[in-house]
Amino acid sequence: MKDYLVKATTKDSNFRAYAINAKQMVATAQEKHDTWSASSAALGRTMVASTMLATSLEKGETGVTVKIAGGGPVGQIVVDSDSMGHVKGYVSEPHVHLPLNEHHKIDVGQAVGINGLLEVTRVQPKGDPYTSSVPLASGEIGDDFTYYLAQSEQIPSAVGVSVFVEPDNTIGAAGGYLIQVMPGADDEAIDNLETRLKQLPMLSELLLKGQSPEDILQLIFGKDELNFLSEMPVEFKCSCSKEKFRNDLIGIPVSQLSEILAEDKKIDVTCNFCRNQYHYDESELTEMVAEAKVNQSK
Ligand SMILES: [Zn+2]
Structure with missing residues (x-):
């Protein structure tokens, strides 16, 4: 499956949703930076979340720069995403590998740390860039973006991001979803969504099984509940010269x-x-x- 992102709204107009397959994007970052498992997961999750955030921007904004520094062994993560699906990023310590956490997953929270900030700079072609930041919630990246959107943008959201790293350090799967609650959404629909998200199988399992971004959103909301608005290719791309x-x-x-x-x-x-x-x-x-x-x- 190629890398791409889909945008959708629910037919009841309660939610806007994004989902992305980003395996090749994260694999390219892994190869360029020779990252080990915990660094790959921390950088990859940040790239996945930033790409969705950048494509959700208001009209006129052209991209975001995300910086995360939580005091953990991976050091600082810096990711640049534009609204056209191009993303680039690095992590200051690429060679971090940690024992798995109690859920048998890469311990991204430990690798990133929670003593620091998630900082987002929104870039506009005219006018000054606008930066806002929140303290890190868990260092697991998905939670941290959810907290950022709630606190800084006043948009109640759910962000799920996942990177699966194979034993030989290659990337087995990467992707995620971003769901935003629309103004005036009804409370029952929000409760339902929370329940469905809790029942969702692990994102890494869905991605490894080859579930597409559309499949993942349909699993969350139900088969006939979505209007898919657009599809966009996404890729690791640096414009340096x-x-x-x-x-x-x-x-x-x-x-x-x-x-x-x-x-x-x-x-x-x-x-x-x-x-x-x-x-x-x-x-x-x-x-x-x-x-x-x-x-x-x-
Ligand atoms: Zn470059």
Whole structure:
């Protein structure tokens, strides 16, 4: 099954729902960063939730940057998602593997920690980005996004995210759902939804069985209860380039740039998000110093 996201509303207009299959997206992140199980699950769950959040944005907003730092062994998680289904991310400690928790699942809560914040920055093409944050609820990521939406956006929601990691560290499955309660939804429908979510089999099992995003939403709401509005491909994609990093580098103070030219005669840069490497040799660096001098004397 390819990676994609579906958007739906329930026919009774009580809920808006998103579901996603993101196995390849998380597998790409795993390969690029060589993440081990707990780091894969923490980064992958954050990517899955951020992708759904980014596609649920208000008109005019173009993406979100999510940062999670809970004081656990994986360190900081940073994920960038745009509203077109492109996502990139990294975790500061890719090599974290922990014993399974009491539910025989990867102990993501332990790996992430709860001493810190989930921070979301919404990006708008015009105007300043808007950042809000909440304390981490459990470090399990799904709960933390649910808490963020309730507290910061005042949208009662349910977020389920899952990443299944095989013994050889490859990604067996990844995906999730995001359900938002619409304004004026009736209480009985909300109670029903809570019951159905409790009865839902484990998300990782559904994904491993090859259940599609549509299947998962139909399991939650019932077969004929949904209007599927759209389907969108999603993928790990980083838009970095040698040119973009060059623009950043010529923003470095000329004195520092000249020092690098004199001492190292080159610059090597690695993109945090995709690990692509860019090399600038002595002649390129000489041009960059000249350009920086002109820019910075303005
Ligand atoms: Zn990159």
